[in-house]
Amino acid sequence: TEPLIDCDHLAAAKPCSRSARMSSMCSVPMDRRMVAGVMPWSASSWADSWEWVVVAGWMTRDFTSATLASRENIFTVYTPLQGRRIFEEGECFLKIACINGKILASGKKDIIAWVRETFKDRSGAWFMDVEALHELEAGLKMFHCQIAQAHPFYIATEMSEVDTKDYEIRIFEGEELEPFRGDERFGEAFLFHELPKDEIGVGAYRDGVLLGMAGATSDSDSMWQIGINVMPEAEGLGIGSMLVAVLKNEILKRGKLPFYGTSMSHIASQRVALGAGFVPMWAELYCKSCK
Secondary structure (H helix, E strand, O other), X not given: OOOOOOOOOOEEEOOOOOOOOOOXXXXXXXXXXXXXXOOOHHHOOOOOOHHHHHHHHHHHHHOOOOOOOOOXXXXXXXXXXXXXXXXXXXXXXXXXXXXXXXXEEEEOHHHHHHHHHHHOOOOHHHOOEHHHXXXXXHHHHHHOEEEEEEEEEEEOOOOOOOOOOOOEEEEEEHHHHHHHOOOHHHOOOOOOOOOOEEEEEEEEEEOOEEEEXXXXXXXXXXXXXXXXXXXXXXXXXXXXXXXXXXXXXHHHHOOOEEEEEOOOOOHHHHHHHHXXXXXEEEEEEEEEEOO
16 A cells, blocks of 8 residues: 655646647547556566656656556655656646556645545556546545646657658757747747746748747756647648657757657647657646635
């Protein structure tokens, strides 16, 4: 049984995706007869790989867990540990990630106690099903909270050859990003917040006209999240996947793990991730006060 780790009033990072700030919060399984049990972390074929080490490292920090090796779902009272992902800070009521068939939940002591009692024997494979989310939302009302966002997240671990066709590709870093500050066309590519920091951008130009931009923020010391904007006149040309793949390669060259979040219902964005060589890794939600 996982202990409840106590803490005082603390700040928390919100697991927002870059490419879909406001998400749909239901996911319909293709076949409800396929009930997956929790797989031990060590049983995964990726358990000893670099990407597992990186992802497991931030999860233990984000979710205040000493280990992910157990078969059991994990429920902890949130503590902001060094090395967690960095987002806009606020009180952590509840956040939950589902990965490899297990549930990782962290939040306020009273909420976590209820979540553990209710979902301790559930499979993470189906936790983002709409019925489970309705059950979670109903219980959160007791604590004057509600689900704020829910997203699937993707990672990429291998560089790939990218056909940039006849587009001119330009890379921007540091102060070179400043000309794009305040440009509403690139609200997903760049955040221009104090945290997380915008690190790099990759633009596609034709005849001097900017048709799309992908950007990445350093959400932790080891993981950079990608966002993408494509101009309306350039949609359907494959520019999104091309730019995300180019940026993925640049991030991997720097020894960081690129990841990509989107909406449950944003199929076009999910296809961009898949087309750029990303694979689905986990789903995550966080909750907010509804007072």
